[in-house]
Amino acid sequence: MRIYEELFIIKPDATEEEVDQIIEQMKGVITTAGGTIDKVDKWGKRRLAYRVDKHREGSYVLIQFTSPPETVKELERRLRVTDAVIKFLTVRIDETLKRLEKRKKHREKRAQRKATAAPAPAQPSVAAQMLGTPEPLPVPERPSAPTEPRP
Amino acid sequence: MAESRGRPGSASQRPTGGDKAVLSQKKQYFRRKKVCRFCVEKIDDINYKDVKMLNGFIAERGKIVPRRISGVCGPCQRRLADAIKKARNIALLPFAAQI
Numbered sequence: 642m643r644i645y646e647e648l649f650i651i652k653p654d655a656t657e658e659e660v661d662q663i664i665e666q667m668k669g670v671i672t673t674a675g676g677t678i679d680k681v682d683k684w685g686k687r688r689l690a691y692r693v694d695k696h697r698e699g700s701y702v703l704i705q706f707t708s709p710p711e712t713v714k715e716l717e718r719r720l721r722v723t724d725a726v727i728k729f730l731t732v733r734i735d736e737t738l739k740r741l742e743k744r745k746k747h748r749e750k751r752a753q754r755k756a757t758a759a760p761a762p763a764q765p766s767v768a769a770q771m772l773g774t775p776e777p778l779p780v781p782e783r784p785s786a787p788t789e790p791r792p
Numbered sequence: 793m794a795e796s797r798g799r800p801g802s803a804s805q806r807p808t809g810g811d812k813a814v815l816s817q818k819k820q821y822f823r824r825k826k827v828c829r830f831c832v833e834k835i836d837d838i839n840y841k842d843v844k845m846l847n848g849f850i851a852e853r854g855k856i857v858p859r860r861i862s863g864v865c866g867p868c869q870r871r872l873a874d875a876i877k878k879a880r881n882i883a884l885l886p887f888a889a890q891i
Contacts, residue, residue, distance in 0.1 A: 728882060730878065732840075741836050744836045
């Protein structure tokens with residue numbers, strides 16, 4: 642089971658219902674193949690960076706799902722067949738997510754290690770800074786002879 | 793220093809892009825060392841969907857800014873280039889923009 646992300650563009654003149662219909666169709670394809678939908682995100686109408694099939698705008702839809710690898714071929718075929726979809730992009734993201742998780746854990750561990758390694762010397766100086774006045778160091782008492790007025 | 797002046801092509805293969813003098817063949821001067829923006833801010837996820845962030849790394853005409861100009865480190869530049877190419881494919885960024 643791999644995690645994929647599908648971003649596709651629907652023609653701007655399609656109605657909300659049609660957009661929802663297409664999303665339901667694609668969700669059906671994924672679920673019948675034994676996959677699960679993680680999230681669906683509709684970005685709405687956006688300006689395209691270049692003309693695609695004579696359109697300058699399009700409605701973007703993002704679907705993140707987990708499924709066996711064969712589903713992608715079927716999903717892409719359906720998207721290709723659908724007239725209203727003008728562009729699509731499938732990205733496999735399970736490795737990326739794993740790497741991000743690892744990096745996050747690594748960072749958290751390092752932060753924890755830093756916090757536990759230097760609490761004693763760090764705290765007094767921080768506290769002193771917050772108070773504003775540095776604590777005066779105790780001056781060592783010099784063994785002084787009793788001061789006598791010099792003759 | 794003398795050999796590097798005679799072979800300007802090899803300057804781009806140097807690991808640090810800090811020495812601008814060799815590239816432009818002018819008097820010796822040192823640009824401050826540029827740091828990789830992603831490594832400093834600890835951004836792990838260079839996503840193709842994040843157009844605002846990617847816009848900072850493409851030139852006026854839509855070309856990807858080279859590493860020696862943007863100061864990005866090797867691995868991050870590769871990920872950035874991949875993200876930009878994906879964004880171009882899905883019409884979030886232009887392939888070639890009119891200035």
